[in-house]
Amino acid sequence: MRTMKAIRAFAWVAALSVFVAGAAEAQTTPKGDAKAGLTEFRKFGCYSCHGIVGQGTLRDGPRLNAAALGYPAVLAQLRTPRYEMPAYTTVQISDSGVADIYAYLSSVPKGPDPKSIKALQ
Amino acid sequence: MTKKIKRRQFLAGMAAAPAIGLAATTKVAAQAAPAQTSSIPPVPLTDRPLSDMPPQTIGKTGSDFMVDCLKALDIDYIASCPGSTFRGIHESIINYGDNKKPEFITTLHEDTAAAMCHGYYKVAKKPMACMVHGTVGLQHASMAIYNAFADRVPMLVLTGNIGNPVTRQVYIEWNHSAQDQGATVRDITKWDDQPTSLQGFAESMVRAHEMMTTVPMAPVLITADGDLQEDPIPPEIEKKLRIPKVRTPSQPAGEIAAVREAAKMLIAAENPVIYTNRYARTENAPALLVELAELLGAPVVDAHNRMNMANRHPHNHSSRREAALQAADVILALEPIDLWGLNNYVPDLVTRPNDPRRRQAGLKIIHIGTEHMLAKSNYQDFQRFAEADLLISGDAEATMPTLIEALKAQTSAADKNRIAARGKKVKEQSAKLLDQLRQQVAYEWDASPISSGRMVMELWDQIKNEDWMMPTETQFLSDWPYRLWDIDKPYRTMGGSGAQGIGYNTPAALGAALANKDKGRLTIAVVGDGDFNMAPGVLWTAAHHKIPILYLVHNNRAYHQEVMMILRMAARRQRVQSQNVYVGTLIDNPAPDYAKIAQGYGLFAQGPVSDPKDLASAIKRGIEVVKRGEPALIDVVSDGR
Numbered sequence: 001m002r003t004m005k006a007i008r009a010f011a012w013v014a015a016l017s018v019f020v021a022g023a024a025e026a027q028t029t030p031k032g033d034a035k036a037g038l039t040e041f042r043k044f045g046c047y048s049c050h051g052i053v054g055q056g057t058l059r060d061g062p063r064l065n066a067a068a069l070g071y072p073a074v075l076a077q078l079r080t081p082r083y084e085m086p087a088y089t090t091v092q093i094s095d096s097g098v099a100d101i102y103a104y105l106s107s108v109p110k111g112p113d114p115k116s117i118k119a120l121q
Numbered sequence: 122m123t124k125k126i127k128r129r130q131f132l133a134g135m136a137a138a139p140a141i142g143l144a145a146t147t148k149v150a151a152q153a154a155p156a157q158t159s160s161i162p163p164v165p166l167t168d169r170p171l172s173d174m175p176p177q178t179i180g181k182t183g184s185d186f187m188v189d190c191l192k193a194l195d196i197d198y199i200a201s202c203p204g205s206t207f208r209g210i211h212e213s214i215i216n217y218g219d220n221k222k223p224e225f226i227t228t229l230h231e232d233t234a235a236a237m238c239h240g241y242y243k244v245a246k247k248p249m250a251c252m253v254h255g256t257v258g259l260q261h262a263s264m265a266i267y268n269a270f271a272d273r274v275p276m277l278v279l280t281g282n283i284g285n286p287v288t289r290q291v292y293i294e295w296n297h298s299a300q301d302q303g304a305t306v307r308d309i310t311k312w313d314d315q316p317t318s319l320q321g322f323a324e325s326m327v328r329a330h331e332m333m334t335t336v337p338m339a340p341v342l343i344t345a346d347g348d349l350q351e352d353p354i355p356p357e358i359e360k361k362l363r364i365p366k367v368r369t370p371s372q373p374a375g376e377i378a379a380v381r382e383a384a385k386m387l388i389a390a391e392n393p394v395i396y397t398n399r400y401a402r403t404e405n406a407p408a409l410l411v412e413l414a415e416l417l418g419a420p421v422v423d424a425h426n427r428m429n430m431a432n433r434h435p436h437n438h439s440s441r442r443e444a445a446l447q448a449a450d451v452i453l454a455l456e457p458i459d460l461w462g463l464n465n466y467v468p469d470l471v472t473r474p475n476d477p478r479r480r481q482a483g484l485k486i487i488h489i490g491t492e493h494m495l496a497k498s499n500y501q502d503f504q505r506f507a508e509a510d511l512l513i514s515g516d517a518e519a520t521m522p523t524l525i526e527a528l529k530a531q532t533s534a535a536d537k538n539r540i541a542a543r544g545k546k547v548k549e550q551s552a553k554l555l556d557q558l559r560q561q562v563a564y565e566w567d568a569s570p571i572s573s574g575r576m577v578m579e580l581w582d583q584i585k586n587e588d589w590m591m592p593t594e595t596q597f598l599s600d601w602p603y604r605l606w607d608i609d610k611p612y613r614t615m616g617g618s619g620a621q622g623i624g625y626n627t628p629a630a631l632g633a634a635l636a637n638k639d640k641g642r643l644t645i646a647v648v649g650d651g652d653f654n655m656a657p658g659v660l661w662t663a664a665h666h667k668i669p670i671l672y673l674v675h676n677n678r679a680y681h682q683e684v685m686m687i688l689r690m691a692a693r694r695q696r697v698q699s700q701n702v703y704v705g706t707l708i709d710n711p712a713p714d715y716a717k718i719a720q721g722y723g724l725f726a727q728g729p730v731s732d733p734k735d736l737a738s739a740i741k742r743g744i745e746v747v748k749r750g751e752p753a754l755i756d757v758v759s760d761g762r
Contacts, residue, residue, distance in 0.1 A: 055565035058599035086692035111563035119582035
């Protein structure tokens with residue numbers, strides 16, 4: 001059941017990402033502090049559903065790392081979330097805090113080429 | 122001591138009892154059975170006080186006969202921690218029964234004993250027994266019994282009881298006795314009985330065996346009376362005792378007319394989808410499912426509660442579950458368990474709305490299963506009611522041959538062409554999935570703490586050329602084994618706990634490993650730290666009985682599901698900025714050292730392993746130990762999911 005939740009959430013967020021692409025171009029992604037973002041990412045428990053490096057989990061949260069989503073999509077999902085994720089308002093995390101988290105997630109490398117990983121063959 | 126003697130009114134020494142001045146009640150009892158007293162050789166009298174010289178039992182005892190019954194049922198193992206209410210059977214198993222069939226498996230908790238039975242059955246496909254102390258042991262075992270009940274897995278639960286209040290020793294035996302032992306677990310067993318004679322015991326054991334191994338399967342409880350266990354069997358009674366013939370029951374299959382109607386609906390469908398959950402009952406089931414899926418050119422969506430289908434079979438579309446179901450105009454649901462939940466959803470929001478999932482208008486559902494054939498009123502594991510367009514009451518696997526035959530008979534040449542085209546498309550969709558999933562796991566490859574994807578795939582790299590079996594649940598591992606391993610044989614996995622009672626995986630895996638030991642398979646189990654901490658004593662049983670198994674502790678140092686849930690609660694209430702959300706959810710400060718715990722129980726153990734680069738070598742060393750026939754454990758400091 002949760003698989004579907006995750007898939008639906010991911011599909012929605014992906015769709016939203018496309019939808020807001022135009023806005024994203026117009027809206028400058030704020031410059032965040034990746035180091036502070038890592039701390040925030042863990043402090044606010046984002047890792048618990050999205051994985052320790054934002055890789056996503058099957059049932060609980062989509063992948064966020066390696067610029068999987070644009071900043072506007074991340075901000076929109078935080079402030080006015082769809083599906084089961086609760087809203088994180090400015091009372092809880094400021095826009096600059098979100099920018100830091102986004103900077104951290106964008107800094108996470110994509111990972112090695114799967115073809116280079118022996119255990120994946 | 123006087124009361125002890127009262128309990129043993131059939132003991133050999135009874136002939137001498139009147140001579141040494143026992144209480145009048147005992148004399149009356151002895152007089153009521155004169156033939157018994159005369160047929161048993163007397164124990165020589167001495168001048169020692171009676172309390173120092175209890176009468177001795179000569180000849181076959183009631184519990185010896187009970188062991189005959191266990192042997193007749195072909196029970197190979199009986200897991201137990203000792204308890205005085207079944208001391209007669211315990212002694213009979215090890216001496217009269219030579220500790221073979223059943224062999225006594227010592228556990229450190231009754232929950233472990235019952236959960237081992239659960240895991241054992243799912244591999245061996247034959248029931249195992251556990252024996253638990255009256256009242257307190259049964260209460261300890263009850264959660265594992267509930268898991269098995271909800272998972273429709275049979276086990277024979279034996280308990281003892283001092284049924285006659287007059288023969289109970291003071292205090293403790295009263296605490297461990299019950300007017301109705303079965304009441305403790307009646308809501309979570311298929312049947313229970315408390316027989317009052319040995320012949321009744323034999324018949325109840327065979328009846329219990331028939332009932333628990335006929336679908337819907339579930340645990341059964343037999344209460345063995347203490348006096349019946351411990352007293353010798355009077356010869357004239359022994360002559361008449363008979364254990365009924367034990368038969369393997371055939372399973373109820375769907376009615377032929379209904380099966381033909383199902384075939385008609387499936388052939389007419391544009392996009393039929395097969396959904397399986399608790400479908401596979403034997404190792405023949407996956408091959409039957411493949412035949413059905415290929416005949417229909419249909420994708421299969423599997424919920425993994427049994428080893429239903431090889432995960433890489435091109436018709437297995439479990440990794441694109443919702444996409445497949447959204448396209449379906451007919452769903453064939455085989456033992457679906459939660460049919461309502463297949464097509465509906467209650468999101469975890471404050472309002473808890475009921476959301477129908479996106480499905481084709483006019484979707485038809487065929488349900489073949491036995492879920493509605495066993496339900497108790499109290500526990501709600503029967504799930505929300507859902508209607509099907511066609512309900513076929515019967516074991517899905519037993520119904521498969523008839524359904525396949527009906528499909529073959531009813532499919533026209535034109536239908537075959539249409540189905541073949543659909544089947545080709547289904548295979549093409551499947552081919553793309555594996556590469557996408559490999560790319561996903563690469564995103565977490567170098568994460569520290571070690572990601573579940575890395576842990577699972579490092580394990581896979583070490584076992585892929587072995588004859589392996591993984592008995593543990595995967596939902597907390599993002600299902601990576603089902604998504605990326607090659608789960609090819611019909612015994613590679615066995616599904617989940619049934620009722621999600623935490624503390625299932627560690628002992629159930631050991632039960633599975635016990636069955637795998639007899640089959641020469643390598644058992645590898647990934648257990649959460651929360652699960653492990655419910656029953657760490659399982660490790661001692663593994664070491665003591667030399668049951669080979671490799672445990673990986675998925676150590677996220679938390680009850681991680683609850684971390685997420687408390688965060689959700691706090692976020693809803695705008696309190697997430699407080700670090701209090703971790704109060705009550707972390708298993709940290711101090712962080713338990715699971716390798717040391719395992720070593721203390723006598724296992725080879727490594728860890729904590731926190732660098733992903735160290736994991737492969739640790740797993741390699743662990744497998745070497747397991748291949749020598751011993752258990753091993755690796756503590757892997759891991760990401761939450």
